[in-house]
Amino acid sequence: MNEQSHILCIGAALWDIIGRTPAPMRIGSDVAGRIARIPGGVALNIAMALVRAGARPDLLAAVGQDAAGDALVADMAAYGVSVQHLYRAPDLPTDTYMAIEGAGGLIAAIADVHSLEMAGAKVLAPLRDGRLASDAAPWHGMIALDGNLTVALLAEIGSAPALAQADLRVAPASPGKGERVLPLLKRPGTVFYVNLEEAGLLCGTEFDGSAAAARGLLARGARRVLVTDGARDTTDACADAVLTQAPPQVQAARVTGAGDTFMAAHMAAEAQGMAREDALRHALKVAANYVAGGPEH
Template sequence: MTTTHAPGRVCVLGSANVDDVREVDRFPRPGETVFARSRTRVPGGKGLNQAIAAARAGAATALRARIGRDEEGRMLRAAAAGAGVDTAGMLEVPAATGSAAILRDGAGENSIVVAGGANAAFTELTADDLAAIAAADVLLLQGEVPVVALEQAAVHARDHGTRVILTPAPVQEFGADLLSAVDLLVPNEHEACALAGLEDPRAAARALTATRRRVLITLGGRGAALVDPTGTVQEIPSVPVRAVDTTGAGDAFCGALAARLAAGAELPEAARWAAAAAALSVTREGSATSPAREEVEQLLDRPPV
């Protein structure tokens, strides 16, 4: 059975992109051309995806992002607002809205190339950004905006008692000041290995538990593993589903995780809840397709088969 918690406050600081998705039978080899079965343009970007996921999971969610003064920026603002996200922090800058080119194969796997656009202009936090961070229970960060903004946000959050979660995707040169302010690091297995310089994901996660930080490493269809600073590993099981599109599954996981932690759930329970949310998200097409709170609770309350 799931446990009911009061809604919490989540501030997401990160990217907002328009995803250009092309369906292919298989990924092209270098120098090869393949035909796409279809093409769609949908809202995306790790920051936007995670904010939508947190809002749908029941948190009062604010997104701090940078978008262009263009049709794409208006599309992203409307998508966030439609999911119940506070969009006052989606500020317009003189640059094109960020975009991502996504290839998705017949197995639901994806390959992504991001053009930062307005996201790259997120190099300084406003007074309103700082106030939103201080007012939140959880600050959720990712690697698709400049590290200088992430560092300023994380240090401000730490100084004001806001819990900091970092998804190090894509992996950048995250400095010591940023990492020391992070309470929970949530990499996938490839990101964990890249950050730690190791080949084994669980060994990499143990190496990343510096400054008494906990690490929750996502393992795709194999679930997740929670590692504490003592090196103890707690396995978080996956929820078996038929995957249609894995784009944004990690963002669904992180947004739901932040929402449950903000509501007062303990980390293992929040991680199990997030795993269920991520499982539901891959049964739908698109990167901003996180399930509603009620859907996740119904899945978790379903008797095992």
């Protein structure tokens, strides 16, 4: 791997509490299933997927100095994610995400990422003080950025001299937080990874497919976007070309983390110099394998 394989991931690192059942569910359902606690959060999910792809991710996130935080940091380090630049908050608890998945996919989820929001600019200190970069020595590589940061901090990232030359890859984190990333939409050197719902929210309308959504985002000033639409096709669009591919069809065994897996696989493929069409095909294959419950490599 070359130096492009050193990728920063900025955003949420937390514990995922996920309940899964193969049974159909509706409001008020009470069914048998399995409940697991696993490391998660958009930035950490991407970092772990990058490790599986052979990259060297460095995580910038807020993790509490509590027992949950100690366990999370130990798991991250054992997995191969660099934790030396984490902000260990002395007065904040480690964040948590809770999701319920039934037959057909996600039923509901709640993200408690208040500690990340309260930590604010402290998370970015290594990009200011020279440990990773500074205004005088900007970061030149890839950065995976998730939308769990505050609007003010996302806007600061968009204009920070230390990040002016970065290849910024942005994930809104969830449809409910999609509008937070609007300040970055027209930033040069920025790639957006969104699903169909998030694209609609960013454009203030609804789209009937990924290609239409991608064109809508380009019309709003985005430089490059990748729009996913679940088991339907995915579009990679920029001013020069619009490329659409269908993912492999699989039986869904899990959905939480699928978008992060796709984004990480695509970033790693492009960091290794894979052609645009091949990188998209590769990322769709990796994400489909993840959704099917197979090995995550």
